[in-house]
Amino acid sequence: MSVQNHSPQQTGGPNLLNTEIIRNQAELFRGECMRLIQETGKACKRMNDDTIKQLDQRNRNIQFLKKELELKLEEIILELDALTTLQSRVVKALETCKEALRATVLCLEERMKCVPSDRLHDVVDRELLKEKEVIEGVASLLQRVVDQITEQIRLNRSAKYHLEQDLKEKFEAQCIDNSCALMTSHSIENPHQSKNTSTLLPSLTVTPKQWENTSDINIAKQTATDMQKQLQATTMAFQMNIQENKSLKSQMENQLAKVLSELAGQQKIREDLQVATTEAERFLSLAQTRLHLRHQRPAKEQCHDPAQSQLLSEVQQLTAQISRLRKAVAHSEEEQRAIVRCQLELQENIEIKANSLYIDEVVCTQHREPIIINNF
Structure with missing residues (x-):
């Protein structure tokens, strides 16, 4: 029996060429x-x-x-x-x-x-x-x-x-x-798990409005x-107003003192005039009584002798003096009334000034005293 020679490809055994190719490919792939x-x-x-x-x-x-x-x-x-x-x-x-x-x-x-x-x-x-x-x-x-x-x-x-x-x-x-x-890479258990992250956007810095409007x-x-x-x-x-009002008030008070003094003088002179008038009237009455009695003398004795002339002259002069005294009394009364008017006017003005001074010096000063203006 003769033995026939067969190649690996012909006999159906391992394909070495393919194996080599596959091995080479695997080696290349591995590389x-x-x-x-x-x-x-x-x-x-x-x-x-x-x-x-x-x-x-x-x-x-x-x-x-x-x-x-x-x-x-x-x-x-x-x-x-x-x-x-x-x-x-x-x-x-x-x-x-x-x-x-x-x-x-x-x-x-x-x-x-x-x-x-x-x-x-x-x-x-x-x-x-x-x-x-x-x-x-x-x-x-x-x-x-x-x-x-x-x-x-x-x-x-x-x-x-x-x-x-x-x-x-x-x-x-x-x-x-x-x-x-x-x-x-080793600090996380599952590298395929990823947390939802968002891209960090630049934050908008807030610039405060400066206080510049000074x-x-x-x-x-x-x-x-x-x-x-x-x-x-x-x-x-x-x-200044207080000083002026005080000065005016002082002047009016001085004037009032003089007016009161003059008023007292006028009252005194009026009383003296009235006393003088009364005294002159008594002398006039005396002279008139004497004349009346001398008219009762016997007719042959009623002559215009020096005594009679003196009595007539005395009556005439006393009558004139009494008239002047009465006019002086009337004028004194007018002067006294004028002085009284001045007195009342001065007293009223002094009271007005005193009230104004009280308002300015006391009331207004008390209102204004607490006012203190410091630098803001």
Whole structure:
């Protein structure tokens, strides 16, 4: 029996060529897989390093923004404290203005109570009216400043709230980024699980509105100075008016003393005139009685002798003297009535001046004494 030679391909045994090809292909594939694994590892490491760098950079940015926001927040807090203090000062200044205005109006009303004859539109009235106008202007300005400060405080508080919210959000973002930076491929159980993340958008930094509108405050300070000057001017006008009224009152009192003295003199001279008239009338009656008795002499004895002539002359002269005395008494009564009128007029004017002095020196001074205008 002859043995036939067959090739592996012909006998159906292992195909070495195909096996070699497959083995080579597998080896090549394995090499490619190794390269892929190496490339993937390098890519993962590179991307992880880049991510960590970006996260670190983001953390530094957030840290910088946080510091900026903290500085802004500190400025806002300090500014709020300053505004609150300023608001308190301006409110107190406004209350002072209201008190000063009330005192000025009361002074004007009190001076209106003066007697009409003494109610003159004098320097004090003009200064009081000017003072009222100045105080009303300052009060209006201070009220506007209070309103502006209140609005600025509201805006600053709103800015403070937004700054605090922004800081809170940045702190949360920083914590999340720090956690992300600390993560490794081995720190998570399932690398295929991913949490929902959102791209961190740059936070809008809140810039607080600065309190720059200080012009009204400066104006308020200037008007406070103006009001102080006006109050001083009014006080000086009061003092001068009080001194003038005191001087006039003193002059009238001196004049009244002289008038009273003259009135007493007139009363005395009138009494003396009346006594002299009575005495002269007695002498006249005596002379007339003598003449009447001499008419009863015997007819041949009734001659116009020197005694008769003397008696007739005496009656004539006494009658003339009595007439003059009576005229003097009447004139004295007129003078006395005129002096009494002067007395009453002086007493009335003195009373009027005393009332005006009481209003200016006591009542108005008491109203104005509590007024203290400090710098706003």
